[in-house]
Amino acid sequence: MRTPRRPRLLAALLLTPLLAGCFASGGDSGERADGKAGSRLRVALAFPPAERLSPYGADATILSRLGVTEGLTALDGNGAAAPALAASWRREDDRTWLFTLREAAFQDGTDVTPAAVVTALTRATEAEPAPAALTGVTLTAEAEGGSGVRVTTAEPDPVLPLRLSSPSLAILSSKAYAKKDAVDPVGTATGPFELTKVTGTTSADLDRFDDHWGGLARSAGIDARFIADGTARANALRTGQVDLAEAIPVAQAATLDADTRRETATTRTTSLLLNTKSGVFEDASLRAAARAAIDTSALAEGVYEGHADAGAGIYGPAVTWAGSKRVAPVGRAKAGRPDGASITLATYDNRPELPEVAQVLKQQLENAGFTVKLEVREYARLESDALAGKFDAFVGARNSLLDTGDPVSLLGSDFTCDGGYNLALLCDKDVDRAVAEAQAVSDTDERRRAALAAEAVILGTDAVVPLVHQRVVTGVGAKVGGVLLDPYERTLVGTGTRR
Structure with missing residues (x-):
C-alpha cells in the first residue's frame, strides 16, 4: 500500500x-x-x-x-x-x-x-x-x-x-x-x-x-x-439518535420541527404495475377497468397529505421538460367488467405510504368489481417474486431518472420485452418499436420528444398506472449542514456534509 x-x-x-x-x-x-x-x-x-x-x-x-x-x-x-x-x-x-x-x-x-x-x-x-x-x-x-x-x-x-x-x-x-x-x-x-x-x-x-x-x-x-420503519426513523431524528433520516413518512413530517425538515421535488413516481403476462390483467380490457377505477387525486391529497402531485405520466413535474410536451396515451382498450375477478395486490413497507396507498387502491378496485387480496412485505423479500410475476398487481415507487438520468433508458429497462426491471412483464411490439426509435435519437430535445411519444404508447397498454409524483421529506438535524438533496435521489452525504 x-x-x-x-x-x-x-x-x-x-x-x-x-x-x-x-x-x-x-x-x-x-x-x-x-x-x-x-x-x-x-x-x-x-x-x-x-x-x-x-x-x-x-x-x-x-x-x-x-x-x-x-x-x-x-x-x-x-x-x-x-x-x-x-x-x-x-x-x-x-x-x-x-x-x-x-x-x-x-x-x-x-x-x-x-x-x-x-x-x-x-x-x-x-x-x-x-x-x-x-x-x-x-x-x-x-x-x-x-x-x-x-x-x-x-x-x-x-x-x-x-x-x-x-x-x-x-x-x-x-x-x-x-x-x-x-x-x-x-x-x-x-x-x-x-x-x-x-x-x-x-x-x-x-x-x-x-x-x-x-x-x-x-x-x-x-x-x-x-431502519425500515418510517416512524422509527422519524423518532430517531426527533430524539437525537441520528443526524440524518431519509424518507420521513408524510404522517410524521408535521411532528418534526420546521428547521429539521427538507422537502425535495423528485423524479420519483408511485405507480400501479399490472401483470400483463398471466392472470386477470393479461386481459387489456380489465387493465383498463382497473385504471378507470383509480382516483389519483384522493391519493395525493389523502395518503400523501399534499406532499405529492396526482399522477400525470411516467415522468413527473420534477422533470420540467415533460409537462408541456406530454402526448395523450394511444391505443387504450375499452374497459371491461371485472365481475368479481380475484387479484393479488402487493407492495412493500419500506416506504410507509405505500401500504396505505395499496389499501386505498384495494377499496377503489373492489368498488369497481374486483376481489382483492393485499400482500405487504419488506422490499428485499418482495422484489424477486414481483419480477417473477407472482402478483397480479404491484404498487411501487420508482425514480424515473435514477438509473441513468436518461428518460429513454428507464423505458427500456421497465417496459420492453428484454427489460431487466419489467415488473409489469410487458412485451408489446409497439412499445418495443417506440422505445427503440427513441434510443436511436442523439439530439437532447428530440430524444425527450421521442421519450414522451414512447411513454404515450406504454400508457396506452395500461400496464402501468401512474398514481402520484412524490416530494420526499428528509429529516436533517438542526446542526447538520452540507446535505446533498437532489431530484434523482442518488446523493445524501458528501465531502461537505457535517455536524
Missing part, C-alpha cells in the same frame, strides 16, 4: 470549485476551519441491503448516497453528465467514446488506472441480471495509454456519458472482484467515505477516506443504521 499523495490532494482541492454544481462532488470540502477532525455522522436509511451491497442492483444507491462509490461521470444540477473519475471525454465515432481519467486512488491504496476501470466495467456487463443502466446495451472497454479508457457499444449510444453516471456502474478496485459470484465494496471504492464494516441488514460503519481526489470530507465517518 502506498503513502497518500498530498500534492495530488492539493491539486484536487483546487479543482473542487469547478464541480460545485455536480451532485456527486459534495461541494464544501476540506478540513474544518478550527483544524479538528470533524464528528461522525449518524444516518438512518430506509432500505436495508438486499443483495449484500452489490452495486448491480437496488443496493447501488445505498453506496452512492453514503458517499462510498463513484462512477466515471456524475449528474449535474441540470441532469447532464459531469466529470467524476473521468476528467473529460470525447466521442470518436457513433459507437466509440474515449474517457480520460483524473488522478485518483481506490480505498485499498491502489491507483485508479485504465486497467482497473476496464475490469470494473467488464464485470458490470457480465452481471446477472444486468444492471438497469445497461438494459439493451452491449459495451466493451479497453485501456488506452496511461490515462484513457475507450468504451465501444454494439449500437450507437448517444447518452453513454450519462449512462456511466449510474450508481450501478460504480468503479471499484480489482480486489472487489476477487470472487466470481460476488462484488465486495468494503474498502475498494473511491468515494470520500470508506465502507469498513457491514453488520447484516442492520448497520454499516464508514470512515473518512483521506486520499479522496476531491478533498477531505468534513465528517470523520458515518454510522449508518438501516
